Amino acid sequence: MQDFDPGVPRASRCVGVPLADVYLEFLAGRCRPNTVLAAAYDLKVFFSVVGKSPAEVRAADVLAFITAQRTGKPGVHGALQPVDRDAEPAGVSAVTVRRRLSIVSGFFAFLQARGDVPANPVPRGLPTRRDRSRPGQGVPLVRVTRRLPRILSPAEVDALTAALRTHRDRAMVAAMVLGGLRRCEVLGLRLDDLRVAERRVFIAEGKAGRQRLIPVSGRFFAAVAAYLDAERPPDASTGRVFVVLKGPRRDQPLSAKGTDEVLTAARRRAGLEHATCHELRHTCLTRLREAGMALEAVQAQAGHASIESTRIYLHLADDWLAAQYRKAAEVIDAQVFAGQPAGWSGR
Numbered sequence: 001m002q003d004f005d006p007g008v009p010r011a012s013r014c015v016g017v018p019l020a021d022v023y024l025e026f027l028a029g030r031c032r033p034n035t036v037l038a039a040a041y042d043l044k045v046f047f048s049v050v051g052k053s054p055a056e057v058r059a060a061d062v063l064a065f066i067t068a069q070r071t072g073k074p075g076v077h078g079a080l081q082p083v084d085r086d087a088e089p090a091g092v093s094a095v096t097v098r099r100r101l102s103i104v105s106g107f108f109a110f111l112q113a114r115g116d117v118p119a120n121p122v123p124r125g126l127p128t129r130r131d132r133s134r135p136g137q138g139v140p141l142v143r144v145t146r147r148l149p150r151i152l153s154p155a156e157v158d159a160l161t162a163a164l165r166t167h168r169d170r171a172m173v174a175a176m177v178l179g180g181l182r183r184c185e186v187l188g189l190r191l192d193d194l195r196v197a198e199r200r201v202f203i204a205e206g207k208a209g210r211q212r213l214i215p216v217s218g219r220f221f222a223a224v225a226a227y228l229d230a231e232r233p234p235d236a237s238t239g240r241v242f243v244v245l246k247g248p249r250r251d252q253p254l255s256a257k258g259t260d261e262v263l264t265a266a267r268r269r270a271g272l273e274h275a276t277c278h279e280l281r282h283t284c285l286t287r288l289r290e291a292g293m294a295l296e297a298v299q300a301q302a303g304h305a306s307i308e309s310t311r312i313y314l315h316l317a318d319d320w321l322a323a324q325y326r327k328a329a330e331v332i333d334a335q336v337f338a339g340q341p342a343g344w345s346g347r
Contacts, residue, residue, distance in 0.1 A: 015043045019054050019116060023107050032184065032205070034256065042103040054111060057121045062104070066141060069097045098142040148315055150274055151283040152177075163270035167227035168242055168254075169262050174223050175201070176280035179216035180288070180301050182207065183277040187254055189241040196221055206303040214301050286316040 014021050020043045027036045049068055050061050069092050105122035112120050125140055152160070157177055164170045175181045175189075185203050193202040195213070199221060203212050224241070233251050236243050240253040259277065267275045281302075289298050299310040 015040055015047065017043070017047050017054065019111060020047065020107060023110050026110060032207075034184065038099075039103045039107075042100040043107060046100060046104050054108070055117060057108075059121050059123050062101070062122050063141075066097055066101070069100065070094070094142050094145075101141060146312075148312065149282040150279050151286050151316060152272075152275055152279060156270075156272055156275065157280075157283065159270040160266055160272060160275050163266040164262075165266075166245065167223055167231055168245065169266065171220060171223035171227050172242060172259065172262075173280060174220040175216065176277055177284050178220050179214060180281050180284040181216075182281060182303075183256060183259060185303075186277075187240070187242060187256060187259065190239045191241055192239065194221070194224065194241065196225075203303065208305065210303055210305065212300065212303050214303075282313075282316070285310075286313050289313040289317040 015024065020040075023043075024036055024040055027039055031039075046065060049065055050057060052061060101122060105120060108117060108120040108122055111117045123141060161170060161173060164173060172186050175186045176183070179201060181201070181203070185206055188203075188205050189201065190204070193204060195202060198215075199218055200213055200215050201220075203214065206212060231245055232241075232243060233245075236251045238251070238253050242254045244250050244252050244254055244258065263275065263277060285298055285302050288301065289295070293301075295307065295310055295314070298313060299307050302310060304310050
């Protein structure tokens with residue numbers, strides 16, 4: 001089982017509902033620590049709002065929970081508890097609601113498998129008139145618009161890099177913007193995972209536990225070498241590459257919160273409005289696609305289980321899309337407007 005972030009109190013990993021805490025213990029053996037923490041929070045929100053024990057929850061409660069989450073209102077006739085506005089703003093995003101429903105559905109599926117509840121109260125979707133001919137093709141409970149992720153321009157990457165104050169921070173940013181690593185993958189790197197001679201990095205625990213061995217630019221290894229030589233304590237008690245450099249947690253593995261604080265401070269010094277860890281990863285994968293890297297290779301570099309997740313970089317890579325359009329437009333022009341005088345508009 002993986003170690004939790006030492007900066008996170010163990011109480012935050014519990015819900016206070018006995019069956020939910022049993023489920024979290026089950027998740028801890030198969031999911032990343034941050035996934036368990038997120039599940040604990042979402043289940044805590046669900047049971048705080050619904051106000052019922054797991055055995056009492058029905059589909060009507062789940063549907064009312066969706067409405068309460070989207071509007072911030074307690075529901076019809078006060079059937080639900082009021083949303084705690086001190087904990088979070090009233091009316092959360094559709095993405096958040098969908099994630100919470102997924103966690104709640106997984107929890108009840110676990111209880112159903114154990115025999116604690118007879119059925120999962122989370123509906124798979126709303127029925128339609130086509131259900132008889134196409135079962136399972138109902139309307140999703142929560143419809144989410146898929147938005148293109150933001151990326152950084154080369155000038156913004158340069159500005160951000162210049163605003164970083166340590167070799168450690170430059171190495172972490174390089175891993176994301178040059179290698180496409182996720183934040184958790186950067187923080188999970190161990191010294192043995194660095195294949196310096198091969199200019200490759202071994203990701204021992206990627207998303208969903210998938211492993212991969214990927215190439216990374218020599219700039220990353222140069223930054224890591226400078227960090228190891230000048231900043232990382234030689235007697236550090238952990239095998240993790242990136243550690244805290246000062247303060248009471250010196251020598252301990254750097255946390256996700258610490259990484260975000262580093263990036264936030266650098267972004268402020270650089271005068272940038274956006275530059276998150278995931279945006280750095282998106283920037284890398286988009287540039288790789290623009291440079292002509294095959295989509296399957298981008299998928300392998302990113303560690304995506306499905307190539308459908310990688311296809312989004314086709315839309316971000318403007319040069320690729322523009323080139324494909326121009327090539328197709330030339331063919332269409334030759335077929336449709338053959339024999340027409342130059343400049344003819346068709347009017």
